[in-house]
Amino acid sequence: MNLPTEVRYRPYADWTDEEIVAIKENMAKSPWHATYHIEPKTGLLNDPNGFSYFNGKYHLFYQNWPFGPAHGLKQWVHTESDDLVHFRETGITLKPDTEHDSHGAYSGSAYPIGDNLFLFYTGNVRDENWVRDPLQIGAFMDKKGNITKFKDVLIQQPSDVTEHFRDPQIFNYKDQLYAIIGAQSLDKKGFIKLYKAINNDVHNWIFAGNLDFTGTGSEYMIECPNLIFVDDRPVLIYSPQGLDKAELAYDNIYPNTYKIADSFDPEKTKLINPSTIHNLDYGFEAYATQGFNTPDGRAFIVSWIGLPDIDYPTDKYDYQGAMSLVKELTIKDGKLYQYPVSTMANLRQSKETFSDKQTTNNTYELELQVPAKTKAEIILFADKNQKGLRLCIDTKTGMFELDRSQAGEQYATAFGNIRTCPIAQQECTLNIFVDKSIIEIFINKGEKVLTSRIFPFSHQTGITLIRGNVSGKYFELHK
Ligand code: FRU
Numbered sequence: 001m002n003l004p005t006e007v008r009y010r011p012y013a014d015w016t017d018e019e020i021v022a023i024k025e026n027m028a029k030s031p032w033h034a035t036y037h038i039e040p041k042t043g044l045l046n047d048p049n050g051f052s053y054f055n056g057k058y059h060l061f062y063q064n065w066p067f068g069p070a071h072g073l074k075q076w077v078h079t080e081s082d083d084l085v086h087f088r089e090t091g092i093t094l095k096p097d098t099e100h101d102s103h104g105a106y107s108g109s110a111y112p113i114g115d116n117l118f119l120f121y122t123g124n125v126r127d128e129n130w131v132r133d134p135l136q137i138g139a140f141m142d143k144k145g146n147i148t149k150f151k152d153v154l155i156q157q158p159s160d161v162t163e164h165f166r167d168p169q170i171f172n173y174k175d176q177l178y179a180i181i182g183a184q185s186l187d188k189k190g191f192i193k194l195y196k197a198i199n200n201d202v203h204n205w206i207f208a209g210n211l212d213f214t215g216t217g218s219e220y221m222i223e224c225p226n227l228i229f230v231d232d233r234p235v236l237i238y239s240p241q242g243l244d245k246a247e248l249a250y251d252n253i254y255p256n257t258y259k260i261a262d263s264f265d266p267e268k269t270k271l272i273n274p275s276t277i278h279n280l281d282y283g284f285e286a287y288a289t290q291g292f293n294t295p296d297g298r299a300f301i302v303s304w305i306g307l308p309d310i311d312y313p314t315d316k317y318d319y320q321g322a323m324s325l326v327k328e329l330t331i332k333d334g335k336l337y338q339y340p341v342s343t344m345a346n347l348r349q350s351k352e353t354f355s356d357k358q359t360t361n362n363t364y365e366l367e368l369q370v371p372a373k374t375k376a377e378i379i380l381f382a383d384k385n386q387k388g389l390r391l392c393i394d395t396k397t398g399m400f401e402l403d404r405s406q407a408g409e410q411y412a413t414a415f416g417n418i419r420t421c422p423i424a425q426q427e428c429t430l431n432i433f434v435d436k437s438i439i440e441i442f443i444n445k446g447e448k449v450l451t452s453r454i455f456p457f458s459h460q461t462g463i464t465l466i467r468g469n470v471s472g473k474y475f476e477l478h479k
Contacts, residue, residue: 001068001069001070001311001315001320002070003068003070003072004149005074007067007068007070008065008070008071008072008073009072009073009103010067010072010073011073011245012066012073012075012096012097013097015067018385019067020022020042020066020067023042023043023066023067023068023318023447024042026317026318026326027042027317027318027319028174029317030293030314030317030319031034031436031458032313032314032436032455032456033436033437034322034435034436034437034438035361035363035435035436035477035478035479036085036347036363036435036477037322037323037324037325037435037438038060038062038079038087038322038323038479039306039319039321039322039323040062040064040066040077040320040321041064041066041077041089042066042067042318042319043064043065043067043068043069043070043318043319043320044064044065044068044069044070044071044072044073044302044319044320044321045062045063045064045065045304045306045320045321045322045323046062046063046071046074046098046288046305046306046308046321047062047063047167047224047288047290048060048062048063048065048288048289048290048303048304048323049061049062049063049076049107049108049109049110049121049290049301049413050062050078050108050109050110050117050119050121051109051110051290051291051292051302051361052109052111052112052117052292053112053292053294053295054110054112054117054141055117055143056294056431057080057081057084057114058080058081058084059078059080059117060078060080060081060087060302060323061076061077061078061079061081061094061106061110061155062076062077062079062304063076063106063304063322063464064077065161065276066075067068068314068318068319069311069314069315069318069319069320070305071308072105073096073103073104074096074106074124075093075094075095075096075104076093076094076105076119077089077092078091078092078093078094078119078141078145078186079447083341083346084300084326084341084343084344085325085326085341085343085344085346085347085479086479088441089195090145092141092145092147094119094121094147095103095466096123096124098123098124098149100105100123100135100149100153101121101123101124101125101135101136101137101149101211102123102124102125102127102250103126103132104123104124104200104426105121105123105124105126105164106121106122106123106124106166106167106440107122107136107167107288107290108120108121108122108167108168108169108211108291109121109168109169109170109179109226109290110141110170110292111170111171111172111177111202113202115143116140116141116142116143116177117136117140117141117338118139118140119138119139119140119141120136120137120138120154120168120169120202121136121137121138121139121168122134122135122136122137122165122166122168123135123136123137123153123169123421124166126214129189131163131295132163133157133163134154134157134165134177135153135156135157136153136154136155136156136163136165136166136181136205137149137150137153137154138150138154138167138202138203140169140329140375141197141212142286144179144444145390150203150369152203154203154205154278155168155181155195155205156200158183158193158207160185160186161183161184161185161186161193162184162185162186163184164182164183164184164221165181165182165183165184165193166181166182166223166239167182167223167224167225168180168195169181169224169225169226169227169290170228171228171229171230171292171293172293172304173264173266174363176195176196176197176200176266177196177197177199177200178194178195178196178204178208178227178266178286179194179195179197180192180193180194180211180225180226180227181193181195181225182221182222182223182224182225182238182239183221183222184220184221184222185217185248186400188220189207189218189219189220190215190217190219190220190221190222190240190241190242190390191210191211191215191217191222192209192210192211192213192215192225192238193209193210193211194205194207194209194210194211194266194269195207195208196208196266198478202338205278208266208269209268209269209408210269211225211236211268211269211270211271212268212269212270213236213261213271213274213275214259214271214274216244216247217244218241218242218243218244218247219240219243219244219369220241221240221241221242222238222239222240222241223238223239223240223241223254223288224237224238224239224287224288224289224290225237225238225273225306226289226290226291226301227259228291228292228293228301228329229293229297229299230299230329230330230331230336231262231330231331232263233260233261233263233331233338234260234261234263234271235258235260235261235291235299235329236258236259236260236261236271236274237256237257237258237291237301238256238257238258238290238384239254239255239257239287239288239289240254240255240257241254241258242254243255243257243277247277248277248278248279248464250279251415251419252284252285252287252307252415253307253308253309253310253412253415254287254307254308255279255280256280256281256286256287256288256289256303257277257278257279257280258277258278258280258336259271259274259275259277259278260272260274260275260278260331260336261273261275261317280303280335280338280449281449281450281451282419282420282421282448282449282450283402283419283439283440283441283449283450283451283452283471284402284404284412284415284419284450284451284452284453285304285305285306285307285310285451285452285453286305286327286449286451287303287304287306287307287308288303288304288437289301289302289303289304290293290302290303290351298328299328299329299330300326300327300328300329300341301326301327301329301338302323302324302325302326302327303323303324303327303451304321304323304324305321305322305324305451305452306320306322306453307321307412310411310412311410311411311412312411312453312455313408313411313455314437314455317455321324322438322453324440324451325340325341325344325433325440326340326341327339327340327341327449328340328341328444330446333443335447337445337446337447338442338446338447338449339431339442339445339446340431340433340440340442342401344365344433347365347473347478347479348365348476348477348478349476349477350472350475351472351473351474351475351477352473352475353471353472353473354366354368354470354471354472354473354474355474356462356463356464356465357462357463357466357474358461358462359434359461359462359463359476360461361436361455361461362381362434362435362436362437362460362461363434363436363477363478364434364474364475364476364477365431365433365434365474365475365477366430366431366432366434366463366469366472366473366474366475367429367431367434367472367473367475368429368430368431368432368470368472369393369428369429369430369470369471369472369475370393370426370427370428370429370430370450370468370470371427371469372395372425372426372427373395373400373425374394374395374396374468374469375392375393375394375395375396375467375468376392376393376394376465376467376468376469376470377390377391377392377393377465377466377467377468378390378391378393378463378464378465378466378468378470379391379456379462379463379464379466380432380439380463381407381408381454381456381460381461381462382416382435382460382461382462382463382464383457383459383460383462384462386464386466387407387460388406388407388456388460388462388464389402389403389404389406389407389439389454389456390402390403390404390406390407390466391403391430391432391441393423393428393430393468393470395423395424395426395427395428396425397425398422398423398424399420399421399422399423400420400421400422400423400443400448400450401418401419401420401421402418402419402420402421402435402441402452403417403418404417404418404452404454405417405418407454407455407456407460408439408454408455408456408457408460409457419450421443421450422448423443423444423447423448423450424444424447428443428444429443429444429445430442430443430472431445435477437453437454437455437456438451438452438453438454439451439452439453439454440452466472
């Protein structure tokens with residue numbers, strides 16, 4: 001939602017209790033609240049931040065403007081989890097309250113250092129002429145959740161980037177700490193800068209070089225770059241804005257993409273033998289995905305189910321955005337797979353054979369098989385007239401289609417209401433997680449992924465098989 005700058009940057013302390021209560025009351029009226037996905041307590045949720053393992057727990061913050069469905073003065077809001085399925089909000093926040101983050105505690109990452117969790121983030125600072133000075137800054141969160149911000153700026157804006165320089169991601173490669181940061185060059189091309197912590201001191205960073213990942217610079221900015229290691233292979237996940245569609249076909253306002261390489265050479269600041277660029281997700285919304293490697297080497301990612309610069313049907317209830325399920329990355333036959341963590345199975349309450357049905361409240365998982373050389377069509381969020389969210393699985397032509405034109409309230413229609421995704425021309429499996437207004441579809445156990453919002457009308461709660469020989473299971477899901 002487009003709100004005036006004065007509203008979006010109004011100091012937190014100026015919002016009255018009555019105003020906050022009114023926002024909460026309005027939010028509570030929404031029929032679309034997710035049950036097992038993270039949503040903002042109030043206002044807007046965007047990027048996942050500080051995703052990490054520290055002090056025996058998983059930590060995940062989200063970018064938030066707490067006063068409405070708009071991108072205003074951002075803070076980080078902390079959640080923690082034991083199983084990567086149940087996340088608790090703790091009340092801890094990283095607020096925009098110093099001269100180095102006066103106009104927003106923008107996105108960043110986290111890494112445990114001794115007894116503290118180091119938070120590495122972008123301080124968005126603007127002067128009286130609204131000129132932006134992006135500062136890369138840090139803080140420690142101790143085991144009790146007390147946050148102490150560093151006094152010094154860790155990385156200043158280099159002379160070869162514009163004001164678009166943000167989202168530091170810290171990672172460990174062979175016991176050396178590095179960080180990559182998204183950047184825009186002076187001739188408006190997106191690129192990535194690599195830094196190194198001298199003696200692994202997070203107070204002390206030097207520039208190592210621009211990361212050579214065979215990027216073309218056809219995008220004007222790269223947001224939220226992440227380098228994650230899967231079976232020792234580097235996977236670069238990033239959010240390029242303005243990417244040339246001749247380079248990669250996509251329909252959303254901005255895609256979320258990845259490249260997979262053979263190895264990482266920090267001396268040459270280079271990914272060795274990187275693949276071409278791929279869509280990380282083929283759905284209507286997944287952006288700013290953040291990942292990290294656990295101490296035992298697993299790779300987890302989580303995505304913002306939302307996009308910048310889009311109005312959502314929930315805006316009228318004063319909130320916007322949700323977090324995806326946590327997905328584990330693996331590589332099979334050289335291909336990247338993303339699949340929800342195995343603990344998600346603990347939410348399964350009942351098991352039924354897949355068939356047409358009225359669900360109680362659109363919160364379930366489907367596990368389906370579609371035979372080779374066939375075409376199947378399923379309507380989820382179906383009403384009596386078979387209007388709803390249409391999934392078409394064609395294993396003959398090798399194409400999956402998701403059509404939300406008949407599913408509830410329409411929005412972002414300028415970007416089309418159908419998404420497609422190529423699939424193998426053979427038997428295929430689908431695991432589909434539905435949560436009131438969210439759908440996450442995993443084809444062939446995560447070979448392809450489609451993440452989307454749908455805002456169904458109240459009577460759209462059915463499942464209807466229109467055609468095809470689809471078999472499988474239905475599980476009610478409860479947190
Ligand atoms: C991506 C992004 C980041 C920025 C943050 C601000 O969605 O624009 O680049 O740090 O959101 O909320």
